[in-house]
Amino acid sequence: MAEHEAAALAQVALKTGVxxxxxxxxxxxxxxxxxxxxxxxxxxxxxxxxxxxxxSFTRHNLDALxxxxxxxxxxxxxxxxxxxxxxxxxxxxxxxxxxxxxASLSALQSTRxxxxxxxxxxxxxxxxxxxxxxxxxxxxxATTAQWTGIFGQPSTEEPPHDASALEHLRSRLRAxxxxxxxxxxxxxxxxxxxxxxLKNVLVxxxxxxxxxxxxxxxxxxxxxxxxxxxxxxxxxxGEAGRFYGQELIRCAAPSPDAxxxxxxYSSLWMTGFLAAAEAAGETQRAAELQQATDAMLRTAxxxxxA
Numbered sequence: 678m679a680e681h682e683a684a685a686l687a688q689v690a691l692k693t694g695v696x697x698x699x700x701x702x703x704x705x706x707x708x709x710x711x712x713x714x715x716x717x718x719x720x721x722x723x724x725x726x727x728x729x730x731x732x733s734f735t736r737h738n739l740d741a742l743x744x745x746x747x748x749x750x751x752x753x754x755x756x757x758x759x760x761x762x763x764x765x766x767x768x769x770x771x772x773x774x775x776x777x778x779x780a781s782l783s784a785l786q787s788t789r790x791x792x793x794x795x796x797x798x799x800x801x802x803x804x805x806x807x808x809x810x811x812x813x814x815x816x817x818x819a820t821t822a823q824w825t826g827i828f829g830q831p832s833t834e835e836p837p838h839d840a841s842a843l844e845h846l847r848s849r850l851r852a853x854x855x856x857x858x859x860x861x862x863x864x865x866x867x868x869x870x871x872x873x874x875l876k877n878v879l880v881x882x883x884x885x886x887x888x889x890x891x892x893x894x895x896x897x898x899x900x901x902x903x904x905x906x907x908x909x910x911x912x913x914x915g916e917a918g919r920f921y922g923q924e925l926i927r928c929a930a931p932s933p934d935a936x937x938x939x940x941x942y943s944s945l946w947m948t949g950f951l952a953a954a955e956a957a958g959e960t961q962r963a964a965e966l967q968q969a970t971d972a973m974l975r976t977a978x979x980x981x982x983a
Contacts, residue, residue: 683711683723686764690754693717708890712769720769721753722889725762731892732765734814738891741815745800748887770887772879776909779875780917786883791924793885794878798869798899807866807896815868815894824897825861828854828945843955846948846970853941853977860934861898869899874906875914903929904942911943911969912950933980940977947973 684695694716701710708731711723726732736752743749750768758764772778775790782790804815811819811827821827832851836844872890879886895901903925910918931939947970954963 679709679725680711682758683709683713683725686725686754686758687713687715687721687723687766690756690766691715691721693719713766722750722767722769723764724767724890725758725764727762729757729761729763731763733763734817735765735892738815738894741804742801742888742891745797745803747797747800748885749891750887750889767889770879770889772881772886774876775878775880775921776875776913778880778883779910779914779921782880782883782921784920787921788924790878790880790885791921791928794873795925795928797873797888798902801869801894802867802899804868806868810864810866810897812871812893812895819866819896823861824864824866825858827897831855831858842967843948843951846951846967846974849974849978850941850944850948853937853944853974853981856981857934857938857941860938864898866896867899868894868896869902871895871902871905873902875909875918898935898938900929900931900935900939901942903931904939905946907939907943908946908950908973911947911973912966937977937980940973940980944970944973944977 680698680700684698688695695713696716697714699712701712707726707728709725711725713721713723715721724732732755736755739749739752748770750770753766753768755765756763779787807813807817807819809819809821810824811821813819825831831854833855834848834851836848870888870891871894873888877888877890879889906925907922910922926936926939929935929939947966951963951966951970954966
């Protein structure tokens with residue numbers, strides 16, 4: 678069992694006994710994540726990925742972010758499993774993903790967390806720029822020549838009248854992308870945490886406790902993290918998260934062109950969530966996401982004409 682593997686890795690690497698192992702429900706990028714309670718009283722996070730070298734830069738990234746004052750865990754051990762998968766063991770930080778805390782937050786707490794997250798992104802943006810766009814470790818160079826390139830080739834394709842609802846939504850998304858291409862062309866490869874959204878932001882009793890899972894950073898538009906967060910709110914939280922999303926936008930103070938891009942990012946992620954639900958046969962969730970995606974696209978289209 679995977680729990681036994683996590684226990685064995687922790688026991689060997691940290692040279693202490695293991696009392697209990699629990700697998701965490703959320704996974705990211707194919708990682709299996711475990712909370713391991715050690716005999717010496719500590720709790721640690723064990724992350725395992727079947728691909729080799731997946732955590733080669735995790736310590737490097739976290740050390741750089743800690744220097745900037747971000748509350749990130751220490752790496753306690755890392756390497757390859759006997760089966761040549763990758764593993765990393767980190768301090769266990771208290772709290773739950775923001776997604777599960779939003780509904781219980783007061784307006785003041787939501788504002789404080791939004792301002793803190795925005796402040797962290799500004800600190801990360803002070804790191805050296807890359808020579809390219811996309812994903813890379815901190816102070817390494819991404820390889821995509823233009824920001825627009827990470828979204829694939831632009832298209833003017835129109836779906837047939839009898840195409841699926843998803844294809845019609847994608848056609849509207851392509852039109853929004855064409856409108857924001859001049860903004861994309863103006864961007865520099867700025868460092869930001871693309872996965873600091875509703876996950877990987879740990880909150881306990883209304884207070885932000887830490888940032889986790891930074892195996893790579895992204896170079897490009899930091900506002901993509903805002904758009905991704907809006908998509909997660911629409912898809913997984915709903916009305917209870919609306920104020921937090923509004924506060925993120927307020928803190929970002931985007932120009933009109935940048936705000937259009939935010940809604941492109943959120944619409945892009947929403948169509949992705951919808952496609953995944955349809956592929957998984959999740960009929961009810963797909964129906965809900967179809968409505969939410971249409972609403973997000975309408976918001977984006979409204980800003981195109983503002």
